[in-house]
Amino acid sequence: xxxxxxxxLLGGGLILALAVPAILTETTRVQLSLAPQGYWYVRLxxxxxxxxxxxxxxxxxxxxxxxxxxxxxxxxxxxxxxxEAASLTEMYGDGMGLEGLLRKRLAGLVALxxxxxxxxxxxxxxxxxxxxxxxxxxARRILNLGEVG
Amino acid sequence: MSILISxxxxxxxxxxxxxxxxxxxxxxxSPHPRISHLLVLGMLSCVLALLLALQxxxxxxxxxxxxxxxxxxxxxxxxxxxxxxxxxxxxxxxxRFLEQGNHAMDFNxxxxxxxxxxxxxxxxxxxxxxGLITIxxxxxxxxxxxxxxxRWVGRxxxxxxxxxxx
Numbered sequence: 359x360x361x362x363x364x365x366x367l368l369g370g371g372l373i374l375a376l377a378v379p380a381i382l383t384e385t386t387r388v389q390l391s392l393a394p395q396g397y398w399y400v401r402l403x404x405x406x407x408x409x410x411x412x413x414x415x416x417x418x419x420x421x422x423x424x425x426x427x428x429x430x431x432x433x434x435x436x437x438x439x440x441x442e443a444a445s446l447t448e449m450y451g452d453g454m455g456l457e458g459l460l461r462k463r464l465a466g467l468v469a470l471x472x473x474x475x476x477x478x479x480x481x482x483x484x485x486x487x488x489x490x491x492x493x494x495x496x497a498r499r500i501l502n503l504g505e506v507g
Numbered sequence: 508m509s510i511l512i513s514x515x516x517x518x519x520x521x522x523x524x525x526x527x528x529x530x531x532x533x534x535x536x537s538p539h540p541r542i543s544h545l546l547v548l549g550m551l552s553c554v555l556a557l558l559l560a561l562q563x564x565x566x567x568x569x570x571x572x573x574x575x576x577x578x579x580x581x582x583x584x585x586x587x588x589x590x591x592x593x594x595x596x597x598x599x600x601x602x603r604f605l606e607q608g609n610h611a612m613d614f615n616x617x618x619x620x621x622x623x624x625x626x627x628x629x630x631x632x633x634x635x636x637x638g639l640i641t642i643x644x645x646x647x648x649x650x651x652x653x654x655x656x657x658r659w660v661g662r663x664x665x666x667x668x669x670x671x672x673x
Binding site for chain 1: 538540580589
């Protein structure tokens with residue numbers, strides 16, 4: 359479903375990029391007293407606001423479909439509003455369990471071509487996987503991010 | 508006016524955003540990802556871009572407002588990246604595999620390491636700090652805020668046609 363939303367938003371952005379020149383015609387430019395290059399700022403700005411807003415929506419949908427903490431909240435609610443931490447790890451994701459979560463995430467890495475999988479053996483990472491991992495590790499170190507995740 | 512000069516407000520606002528972010532995170536570390544703080548900082552940088560454009564350039568207000576849209580895109584694009592770096596289990600997994608170098612790793616070993624680590628309990632502690640749950644010994648109890656969040660997540664998922672799988 360998120361892929362469909364992503365494609366719709368991307369399509370919308372492309373249509374907007376093509377439509378802006380038609381909407382912001384020379385007549386409109388003169389009416390708004392925009393200098394010739396100001397026209398381009400407005401076009402770029404509209405695309406900036408649009409794609410920025412689209413990213414907000416995509417991030418929200420990603421959170422609503424894959425949110426680890428949100429899933430834990432829903433699991434606790436399903437268990438009557440109270441649960442032991444041990445049972446939460448077993449019952450995570452409607453019974454999927456933490457192992458199920460980790461295998462699901464692994465499937466994503468394999469699908470992206472970051473980590474080859476043979477049976478239960480994973481790796482070594484591909485070139486793109488190593489690059490992504492080094493970038494992420496570097497960012498976590500530079501920003502002193504704690505071990506959450 | 509040179510077109511490049513007109514983008515200086517965006518450049519300065521981006522410098523402000525990344526500069527404050529780097530200094531604050533580096534010298535005042537926290538186990539909390541502080542995404543909401545980053546959002547506030549990002550929005551401040553967008554306002555800064557707008558004000559700088561109005562002050563430093565001869566662009567009209569509508570052009571300045573449009574220009575701040577570029578700063579908005581930069582900020583949101585970065586937060587998108589940051590959210591993954593800060594909280595993603597997938598990223599944690601990727602970094603762990605990197606540490607194996609040229610050797611493959613038995614995934615069951617990773618699962619065992621993960622289960623034995625404090626990552627899950629750390630996340631529960633963070634959720635408690637956000638007021639979503641209360642931890643009382645071995646029990647985790649949903650707070651009214653947590654219950655409200657769960658209710659609205661369910662509704663949003665229904666409207667957007669998404670399933671929260673985790």
